Amino acid sequence: MSLVWMLTLSTALFTVGVLGVLLRRNAIVILMAVEIMLNAANLALIAFSRHLGSADGQILAFFVMTVAAAEAAVGLAIVLAIFRLRKSVNVDSLNRMKW
Amino acid sequence: METLVGIVAAATALIGAIAAVTHRNAVVGVLFLVLNLVSLAVFYVLLSAPFIAALQVILYAGAIMVLFLFIIMLLDLRREEERESGLLQKVLSVIGGGVFFLLLWGAATGGAAPAAAELPEHFGSVESIAVALFTTYLIPFETISVLLLVAMVGAVLLTRKGGR
Numbered sequence: 325m326s327l328v329w330m331l332t333l334s335t336a337l338f339t340v341g342v343l344g345v346l347l348r349r350n351a352i353v354i355l356m357a358v359e360i361m362l363n364a365a366n367l368a369l370i371a372f373s374r375h376l377g378s379a380d381g382q383i384l385a386f387f388v389m390t391v392a393a394a395e396a397a398v399g400l401a402i403v404l405a406i407f408r409l410r411k412s413v414n415v416d417s418l419n420r421m422k423w
Numbered sequence: 424m425e426t427l428v429g430i431v432a433a434a435t436a437l438i439g440a441i442a443a444v445t446h447r448n449a450v451v452g453v454l455f456l457v458l459n460l461v462s463l464a465v466f467y468v469l470l471s472a473p474f475i476a477a478l479q480v481i482l483y484a485g486a487i488m489v490l491f492l493f494i495i496m497l498l499d500l501r502r503e504e505e506r507e508s509g510l511l512q513k514v515l516s517v518i519g520g521g522v523f524f525l526l527l528w529g530a531a532t533g534g535a536a537p538a539a540a541e542l543p544e545h546f547g548s549v550e551s552i553a554v555a556l557f558t559t560y561l562i563p564f565e566t567i568s569v570l571l572l573v574a575m576v577g578a579v580l581l582t583r584k585g586g587r
Binding site: 327328329330331332333334335336337338339340341342343344346347348349350352353355356357359360363366367368370371373374375376377378379380382383385386387389390391392393394395396397398400401402403404405407408413416 | 456474490528
């Protein structure tokens, strides 16, 4: 498993995440796509950490995981609050702040 | 053997990710995302990061995905028909995604990578990670614990019934 293959897989996963954010309208699925992107970045970090023989990448991946947990908690809380208010989690219907 | 495991894990990771973002039912999507996360954990083991792999299974596939499932079931999304995004938006997104992939892939693999370094002993073990975490990275570690506390308080505050 060379570095190039790992980076290719990481890029492909990140692109899947980007497409998920662009194509889906369900706020929860969009949050899931963001998680996929964070994981793709983690994979690249750990692949580089292995390649360079330094544990720094693994520590950074650990921090990314923690931030992802915080992001999921706050993001899902916002989705829950919006659903209570609007009875919908469709991001297209949330256009009140759009000019 | 290692290559075979890697290929299978890469395939399941990709399939899991694609199915997670395309499946109509969000509950099934979350389960596919768990598949994706577990196959990434296999990768972390292959890349000599067993501690991160364990965290990935416990924290991600366990805690965060249960949180997602909990919210999806709480919201009862069955009644809601998902309105599709328009055709123009779809075509533009796929083109943009393809260009993005090529750019990122070219940037990531185009340059000459330094030669693979020799791994120090106990690389990626809990002990070596813990030593680095509590010496070099002590301040970021403490900061991230405050971040988690803030996120927890924020989540409780946001979901409290009856406002203010």
